[in-house]
Amino acid sequence: MNIVTNFSLINYNTFGVDATANQFTSVSSIKELKKIISTNESKEKIFIGGGSNILITKKIEGLVIHLNIKGISSKKLDNNYSEVNIKAGENWNEAVKWCLKNNLGGIENLSLIPGNTGAAPIQNIGAYGVELKDVFTSCEVLDLKTNEISEFSKEDCQFEYRNSIFKKNRNYIILSVKLKLTNTNHKLKIDYGSINEKLVLLGIENPKIADIANVVTQIRKEKLPDPKKLGNSGSFFKNPIINKRQLEQLKINFCDIPNYKISEESYKIPAGWLIEKAGFKGKRIKDYGVHKNQALVLVNYGNATGKEILKFSLSIQKAIKFIFNIELELEVNII
Ligand SMILES: Cc1cc2nc3c(=O)[nH]c(=O)nc-3n(C[C@H](O)[C@H](O)[C@H](O)COP(=O)(O)OP(=O)(O)OC[C@H]3O[C@@H](n4cnc5c(N)ncnc54)[C@H](O)[C@@H]3O)c2cc1C
Structure with a gap:
């Protein structure tokens, strides 16, 4: 070392x-x-x-x-399910591919999310109608305070939308993650985003998990900037959740505000829409800015500093607060 x-x-x-x-x-x-x-x-x-x-x-x-701790293995639980154990340093997308190769279903919608498996529980990664918590069973955690290793159950992790215990307590280091995946009768989720549309376009009538992974990969490549070509961290902000009364008030001035009901009282608003409406989409200052097609993605055109990008993100938060009275929370971890 x-x-x-x-x-x-x-x-x-x-x-x-x-x-x-x-x-x-x-x-x-x-x-x-x-x-x-x-x-x-x-x-x-x-x-x-x-x-x-x-x-x-x-x-x-x-x-x-x-x-950079590597390793991936699986064991059959019964005819229907297997448990996969993935070490923290395994690249997430490579782990998804490994599961597909072994005909294990449940994470195909999470294809092409960058990063490593150890960080996946931290913000309960999610995409295309699936979140890590849907398949998560437990993870092995090193507590920096005691230097002891213990197993955290799904309940211990306190998963929420882009949140978990690990975002609140930085003394926990995730060493490996266990997922319960299907061996057979895979429950495909094709109703989210343009998955279904794309399957129809490709003439795939009875999709398999690999087809979903391919389609999600294609959609993501079309929609999101590749960090190897344009520096970014994916969604910079979380989609805010507001209550019914706030939504009704906003509809007076913004009748077309998109919203997704998540409970009787709460609604998720796409942060990208708010940022675009506030005039930031495609805006560039020096070497940093908001991506021209994805208002939720802040980008580094070359030599931007983290300080500059953070300051810019604060100006976006301020504008959103002023225009919509909504607090945009950061999804990205600031170091
Ligand atoms: C183009 C692009 C698209 C993205 N799309 C999505 C998406 O669709 N859905 C989604 O949820 N996310 C998305 N992300 C965000 C990102 O990919 C995920 O959050 C991913 O899980 C981060 O993994 P990482 O290994 O890169 O974490 P890092 O960036 O290395 O770390 C993130 C945080 O976790 C901590 N950390 C890292 N590893 C551990 C560990 N083992 N134990 C404890 N703490 C740790 C770090 O200190 C840091 O605070 C996207 C990012 C990009 C660049």
Whole structure:
């Protein structure tokens, strides 16, 4: 286990921000992780996976630990279900592909989400009508305070929309994740976004899990900027949830406001619509801005700093508050 000093993190965050860490290391086993935690004297320790949900806004004075613990296996629970155990450092999309290859269903709609499996429970990743919590059974967690490892059940994780216990308590490091997937009679979710439309277009009448994965991959490639070509972290903000009274009030001035009922009292509003309506879509200042097709995605055209992007995001939040009286919450983790 090598510790590198004065290390550029440009290849370790999909925003492509050129920030430096005083110290950097990559760990590939729990033993290495525990050792570095107990021996390294830096007060600040920052853990990263694929770096696809972070914005680095400063020089990191402490140690960055890249979690690179690999391994994936499955065991049959019964005729219908298998349990898959994926270690934190496995790239999420590669894990999805592994499951498809083994005819295990349940995460095909989560194809092509960047990042590693260890971070997937943190914001309960979701896309195309499926969230991680739908298939999650448990995860193995190292508590930095006690240096003890324990198993967290689904209830322990307190999953919500883009939220979990891990967002609130940063002392928990996820080492591996267990999912319960189908061996047969896969329950396909095709009604979300343009999945169904695309299947019809391709003439696929009886889709299999691999078809769903292919279609989702295609749609995502068409819609979202590829971080390898244009720095970004996916959705920068969460879609806000407002109550019925707020929605009725907003409809007076914005009769076309899109909304999705999530309970009798609460409605989800697409943050991208709010940002577009506020005039930010496609806006560019120096090397940062809002993507021209996806108003929810902030981008780095080359040499933007994390500080600049953060400041810009604050101006968007301020405008949304002023125009709609809605607080936009960050989805991205600020470092
Ligand atoms: C183009 C693009 C599209 C995206 N689309 C989606 C989408 O559809 N749905 C969705 O939900 N997300 C999406 N995301 C966000 C991102 O892919 C996910 O949040 C992903 O799970 C982040 O994984 P990561 O390994 O890159 O995490 P990182 O960015 O490395 O880390 C994220 C946070 O988790 C912490 N962390 C990382 N690993 C661990 C661990 N093992 N234990 C404890 N803490 C840890 C880090 O300290 C940091 O605070 C998208 C991002 C991009 C760039």
